[in-house]
Amino acid sequence: xxxENIRIKFHKKxxxxxxxxxxxxxxxxxAMIRAKIPVWYTEGYNPHPKMxxxxxxxxxxxxxxxLLDIRITEHIxxxxxxxxxxxxxxxxxxxxxxxxxxxxxxxxxxAVYSVICDREFADAAVTVSDSGSLPAEKKVKTGTVxxxxxxxxxxxxxxxxxxxxxxxxxxxxxxxxxxxxxKAVADKYRLGDVGSALNIVRTGxxxxxxxxxx
Amino acid sequence: xxxxxxxxxxxxxxxxxxxxYGQVLKDKTQVSARVAFCFPDxxxxxxxxxxxxxxxxxxxxxxxxxxxxxxxxxxxxxxxxRAAGVPLYTLETxxxxxxxxxxxxxxxxxxxxxxxLNLIELAGMPLRAADRDESFPIVVGGGPCTYNxxxxxxFFDVFSIGEGEQxxxxxxxxxxxxxxxxSYSKKEYLRKLSHISGFYVxxxxxxxxxxDGTVTGYSPLxxxxxxxxxxxxxxxxxxxxxxxxxxxxxxxxxxxxxxxEVYRGCIRGCRFCQAxxxxxxxxxxxxxxxxxxxxxxxxxxxxxxASLLSLSISDYxxxxxxxxxxxxxxxEKKVSLSLPSLRADTFSKELMDRISSVRQSGLTxxxxxxxxxxxxxxNKNVTEEEILSACRLAFEGGKNSVKLxxxxxxxxxxxxxxxxxxxxxxxxxxxYYRCEKRAKGRNVxxxxxxxxxxxxxxxxxxxxxxxxxxxxxxxxxxxxSLITDKRIRFNYHDARASRVEAALARGDRRMSEVLVxxxxxxxxxxxxxxxxxxxxxxxxFENAGLDMGFYANREISAEAVLPWDVIxxxxxxxxxxxxxxxxxxxxxTPNCREKCSGCGANRLGGVTRWCPKTxx
Numbered sequence: 001x002x003x004e005n006i007r008i009k010f011h012k013k014x015x016x017x018x019x020x021x022x023x024x025x026x027x028x029x030x031a032m033i034r035a036k037i038p039v040w041y042t043e044g045y046n047p048h049p050k051m052x053x054x055x056x057x058x059x060x061x062x063x064x065x066x067l068l069d070i071r072i073t074e075h076i077x078x079x080x081x082x083x084x085x086x087x088x089x090x091x092x093x094x095x096x097x098x099x100x101x102x103x104x105x106x107x108x109x110x111a112v113y114s115v116i117c118d119r120e121f122a123d124a125a126v127t128v129s130d131s132g133s134l135p136a137e138k139k140v141k142t143g144t145v146x147x148x149x150x151x152x153x154x155x156x157x158x159x160x161x162x163x164x165x166x167x168x169x170x171x172x173x174x175x176x177x178x179x180x181x182x183k184a185v186a187d188k189y190r191l192g193d194v195g196s197a198l199n200i201v202r203t204g205x206x207x208x209x210x211x212x213x214x
Numbered sequence: 215x216x217x218x219x220x221x222x223x224x225x226x227x228x229x230x231x232x233x234x235y236g237q238v239l240k241d242k243t244q245v246s247a248r249v250a251f252c253f254p255d256x257x258x259x260x261x262x263x264x265x266x267x268x269x270x271x272x273x274x275x276x277x278x279x280x281x282x283x284x285x286x287x288x289x290x291x292x293x294x295x296r297a298a299g300v301p302l303y304t305l306e307t308x309x310x311x312x313x314x315x316x317x318x319x320x321x322x323x324x325x326x327x328x329x330x331l332n333l334i335e336l337a338g339m340p341l342r343a344a345d346r347d348e349s350f351p352i353v354v355g356g357g358p359c360t361y362n363x364x365x366x367x368x369f370f371d372v373f374s375i376g377e378g379e380q381x382x383x384x385x386x387x388x389x390x391x392x393x394x395x396x397s398y399s400k401k402e403y404l405r406k407l408s409h410i411s412g413f414y415v416x417x418x419x420x421x422x423x424x425x426d427g428t429v430t431g432y433s434p435l436x437x438x439x440x441x442x443x444x445x446x447x448x449x450x451x452x453x454x455x456x457x458x459x460x461x462x463x464x465x466x467x468x469x470x471x472x473x474x475e476v477y478r479g480c481i482r483g484c485r486f487c488q489a490x491x492x493x494x495x496x497x498x499x500x501x502x503x504x505x506x507x508x509x510x511x512x513x514x515x516x517x518x519x520a521s522l523l524s525l526s527i528s529d530y531x532x533x534x535x536x537x538x539x540x541x542x543x544x545x546e547k548k549v550s551l552s553l554p555s556l557r558a559d560t561f562s563k564e565l566m567d568r569i570s571s572v573r574q575s576g577l578t579x580x581x582x583x584x585x586x587x588x589x590x591x592x593n594k595n596v597t598e599e600e601i602l603s604a605c606r607l608a609f610e611g612g613k614n615s616v617k618l619x620x621x622x623x624x625x626x627x628x629x630x631x632x633x634x635x636x637x638x639x640x641x642x643x644x645x646y647y648r649c650e651k652r653a654k655g656r657n658v659x660x661x662x663x664x665x666x667x668x669x670x671x672x673x674x675x676x677x678x679x680x681x682x683x684x685x686x687x688x689x690x691x692x693x694x695s696l697i698t699d700k701r702i703r704f705n706y707h708d709a710r711a712s713r714v715e716a717a718l719a720r721g722d723r724r725m726s727e728v729l730v731x732x733x734x735x736x737x738x739x740x741x742x743x744x745x746x747x748x749x750x751x752x753x754x755f756e757n758a759g760l761d762m763g764f765y766a767n768r769e770i771s772a773e774a775v776l777p778w779d780v781i782x783x784x785x786x787x788x789x790x791x792x793x794x795x796x797x798x799x800x801x802x803t804p805n806c807r808e809k810c811s812g813c814g815a816n817r818l819g820g821v822t823r824w825c826p827k828t829x830x
Contacts, residue, residue: 014233015231015232015233016233016464018221018227018228018230018231019228019231019464019465020228020465023228023464023465023466024464026464026466026470027235027462027464029516030462030515030516030517030518031235031516032516033512033513033516033518034235034513034514034515034516041548047548059227060222088235088516089235090233090234090235092233195222196218196219196222196223197219
């Protein structure tokens with residue numbers, strides 16, 4: 001049969017937030033074998049299962065919407081794949097849904113994040129949009145440069161006393177790391193080192209027209 | 215939570231978070247004893263250790279026992295933990311090790327001793343066993359270093375000598391039984407434990423010394439305590455519990471693969487090799503068992519590489535059957551096989567073809583010495599022709615790099631032996647260009663890797679002195695000066711680290727002071743080049759009033775009482791001495807398959823392939 005494209009939506013949470021994207025890839029490979037998913041292998045010198053992630057998730061960030069595409073060489077129902085993968089993975093890597101017919105990853109324009117923070121941070125964050133600019137330090141090959149990241153912030157809103165929701169650029173040509181965003185907010189309003197106290201969760205993806213990407 | 219904040223500040227926090235697929239979780243309220251299995255090195259190293267996987271499995275097979283894991287935090291994590299007051303915890307539950315019933319520390323190499331002690335400190339416990347009351351866990355040591363655990367006697371309550379699969383379960387069972395019957399006290403428990411074969415309770419023995427510091431005798435404090443502790447072995451390897459799944463690390467570790475133990479022991483008897491003596495007698499698994507275990511582990515781990523472990527894989531009597539069985543399914547499943555520990559004399563075309571059907575990197579052989587004479591002294595029993603023909607096979611099979619392991623400072627070594635290393639390496643390199651079927655258009659790469667000889671307890675060379683560091687360094691310089699060929703790369707071990715290792719390996723109880731001093735100097739991770747400090751070790755010895763040379767560089771007389779005489783490994787002291795004497799006559803000893811040399815290990819019983827029938 002022609003390899004069939006399958007999309008897996010999963011959560012990365014709990015102890016998994018301390019695991020890098022590279023390590024996540026290494027974790028998923030053997031899990032496919034344990035789950036007896038007939039994954040299509042690349043045909044190269046060193047064959048390996050073909051897997052494409054929508055986007056890497058920064059360290060310490062949780063997610064409820066990670067997407068992984070695989071190709072399978074024998075037909076198995078999506079429900080069955082979901083069942084088998086749940087058994088082959090830990091609850092911190094929870095498979096929410098397995099489906100076919102997903103849109104192309106290139107159509108992703110924005111990612112939605114929920115940031116659990118203290119009131120002070122939330123107060124500050126929601127004013128960022130009207131503040132003119134948001135300088136952030138970015139690491140580049142030659143060192144660090146300061147750039148205005150405000151154009152990459154699509155929207156911000158308060159969703160609770162200690163919670164904000166932000167929509168940040170997440171396309172191939174323009175990507176804003178939510179950790180850098182939070183640090184820039186903290187720096188701008190002199191809130192100190194808030195990094196270890198924040199809880200950032202990626203909750204969804206949007207297309208250019210702000211409809212949900214699936 | 216305090217820990218969460220710390221984890222965001224340290225490198226590779228995945229080392230400290232556990233929660234992996236395959237970890238064992240139980241209900242705390244439903245178990246009678248909890249064991250914290252501690253590996254005194256990084257997570258990446260510890261998680262690759264087969265012994266830990268085997269014992270984690272064995273203990274957790276007991277429904278009323280829960281074994282969890284912990285590893286040495288790296289210096290950045292350690293300082294964060296100390297600053298935040300986070301004590302050593304296990305990865306399964308994040309519970310403090312101090313609240314467990316047992317703290318089991320595996321001792322794999324001498325240079326991890328400071329880490330072992332640091333783990334006790336990090337758990338928030340007094341370092342010395344005598345200072346720990348009933349409220350603290352029983353601290354038990356195991357692993358290869360316990361064959362001479364004397365330098366650690368002050369800090370451990372008990373050592374498990376030999377193979378632990380059954381012994382550790384018995385140790386925990388006795389504890390549970392005594393707790394349930396209300397007869398438990400730490401003192402009474404340790405006394406009873408000493409009655410079980412394979413348990414060495416150091417506090418139950420008195421050691422006497424001569425004026426020059428040499429040990430003159432060991433005596434048990436009570437008549438019911440055995441005068442010697444005999445190591446434990448597993449009788450039937452086919453029936454021994456073996457893990458059917460592994461804990462799957464999220465982060466990359468040293469070896470992310472299936473490790474399958476094929477047999478224990480070694481038929482060879484190289485005279486410098488401790489493993490070759492202490493793991494006797496040779497006990498093999500059947501090829502059916504090995505194949506079934508690998509298959510099961512493939513399904514339950516998803517690893518696509520399987521490594522066949524033993525001290526010398528080509529000596530396995532059923533290797534050809536085993537590889538046939540494995541290749542009937544591994545190729546199709548894209549599982550590659552790796553065979554570490556190949557011997558040059560038994561490396562065949564057939565074996566080469568079998569392992570080259572899957573991914574495989576370069577090959578490594580260990581001639582150990584540069585001349586036939588010295589190879590006879592050490593009983594390596596490999597000829598130059600065998601080494602060259604093994605390399606030729608590898609080259610014909612498409613390899614263009616070979617690693618050769620040697621040892622410097624071996625007893626009776628001469629300049630000629632050292633020159634022989636460079637000559638042999640050159641001959642191997644030349645062999646490549648003589649080989650018609652070599653990989654075209656590529657140059658050969660021969661890597662010569664020279665370790666320093668370390669006299670280890672329970673070897674025929676245990677009485678020998680180690681060369682001084684000056685001599686070893688001069689020898690390294692000499693060999694390097696002879697290797698002018700660009701095709702040959704030369705690596706060597708730090709002679710000073712080897713000296714510390716030798717001193718600790720042959721240490722006695724007085725050396726515990728050195729370790730206490732070492733900890734006062736903040737030493738840890740001594741097996742890591744970037745953390746090892748010889749100057750600090752010198753200082754630790756000086757502060758303890760001991761001479762490193764006394765332990766490392768002293769030739770010990772045949773009559774002397776050895777600090778490790780209290781342990782019985784099956785192989786007799788008489789055999790070791792016979793081997794020592796034969797070595798001085800450059801006389802080799804046949805391997806177990808050819809002829810029994812009467813080492814004594816068959817006294818321990820077991821389903822052995824090569825040993826004559828035991829007397830029982």
